Amino acid sequence: MSRRRSLPALAVALLTPLALSGCGLLGGEEADLQVYSARHYDLESAFEDFTEETGLTVEFLYGDDAELLERLKAEGEDTPADVFMTVDAGMLWNAGEQGVLEPVESTVLDGAVPEDLRDPDGEWYGLAMRARTIVYDPEAVDPDDFDAEDTYAGLGDPQWRGRICMRDETSSYTQSLVASLIDLHGRERAQEIVESWVANDVEIMSNDIELLEAIDAGGCEVGITNHYYLARLLEEDPDFGVAPYWASQDGAGTHVNISGAGVVAGSPASAEAQQLLEWLATDGQSAFVDGNHELPVNPDVEPEPLVASFGDFERLPVDATAYGSLNAEAVEVLDAAGYR
Ligand SMILES: [Fe+2]
Missing domain, CATH: 3.40.190.10 (Periplasmic binding protein-like II)
Incomplete structure (x- = not known):
């Protein structure tokens, strides 16, 4: 339980080369969840919806995928991150191989995400295609x-x-x-x-x-x-x-390739992190994928009209x-x- 729960001032200072997005950070307040994201598209409004529906607050930090992965490894169990989100299936696999993610068991995620778009051990889940x-x-x-x-x-x-x-x-x-x-x-x-x-x-x-x-x-x-x-x-x-x-x-x-996410190994908020992934794959699918015109992974969710006009x-x-x-x-x- 010694893990820090929000980005300390020093860490924020170190993040400048990672194109830190100030708008996602809640002004140093402690949020319930910290997300490291290499997916740069329109996360804010989806996370706001999540907060509205669940009461859980989310801070996020944008960065380059390889840099964020290195950072997770370097921070080890002191990392403030609870969720790692990135935009390439090979990168998700790599994060799993590097041991920075922990498996999640979730019938919600298994039901919402097709088998080829998630890790067989539950370490990461595709959330947009x-x-x-x-x-x-x-x-x-x-x-x-x-x-x-x-x-x-x-x-x-x-x-x-x-x-x-x-x-x-x-x-x-x-x-x-x-x-x-x-x-x-x-x-x-x-x-x-x-x-x-x-x-x-x-x-x-x-x-x-x-x-x-x-x-x-x-x-x-x-x-x-x-x-x-x-x-x-x-x-x-x-x-x-x-x-x-x-x-x-x-x-x-x-x-096709995926954007996806996994729960960071050792996160003290793994239950809430799992809740975020489940929400992004179900009730939050449209909020998550539509702004970037991606395709839902969840077969029960329709793509937004412009992408749908490209045809099946x-x-x-x-x-x-x-x-x-x-x-x-x-x-x-x-x-x-x-x-x-
Ligand atoms: Fe892109």
Whole structure:
């Protein structure tokens, strides 16, 4: 019980390199729950709803995923964090491997979160889904030209030469996509696929929004991004000139990843932390996913209308163990292909 329950002044001072979000912190008051989050989207209003419904207050701290994980490890049992939230299945798996999370047993969570979107031991649960799919300029591209069986690999076809933009190799989004290609096709074939993109003079962009804006501006015609970035831009401007295409619908399905969270090992507020996860997966699903145009993990919850307008799609099951354990190989594949 010696654990500190709120972020002490010293810790806050140390956090400046982590892009500390002042607005989430309740001015140094003790909150019931402390959340370390690498998910940067619209947490505040969801947590406010949670407080309203349960009376439990939440402080949260934004940071880079790898930095927050290192921080949890360094703080050990002195950490003020009760919940760790992050945005990549491989990262959630990694947090579990590093021993910073503790298992939760919850029929509510097991009922709300599909099996492939949670840890079999209950150390973490997916709470929102994001599809990494094809986006294109409808004035330049006939979607019938995509390979409906394996759309990602199909972008290596010479017909797409000089027309493609993709995200940089340092992004966990790119790395988990390539890890899923290795998982699906084996390393050799994954290597060929990445090389075929490079041979098509793929232009590498440093973020998904920049990529979508490049397509809208005519700088490229096809790309791969997370679906919610397109939804965000379409919300701002319904005439934004980019359309979504659900990848690999005649094959393995569209690559999806998750945002998720787990209870921090040794948290003195593990019961309340579990309550927060349960709420986020059920009554709070819409509050949590809609603001960022993500997809609910809970099959009983409808996606918000703009994302729903993209249409239903079949998804590739998420294999967090593969994305996490194949991450190093994915980085090697990208590097060996000269993808940069
Ligand atoms: Fe994102």
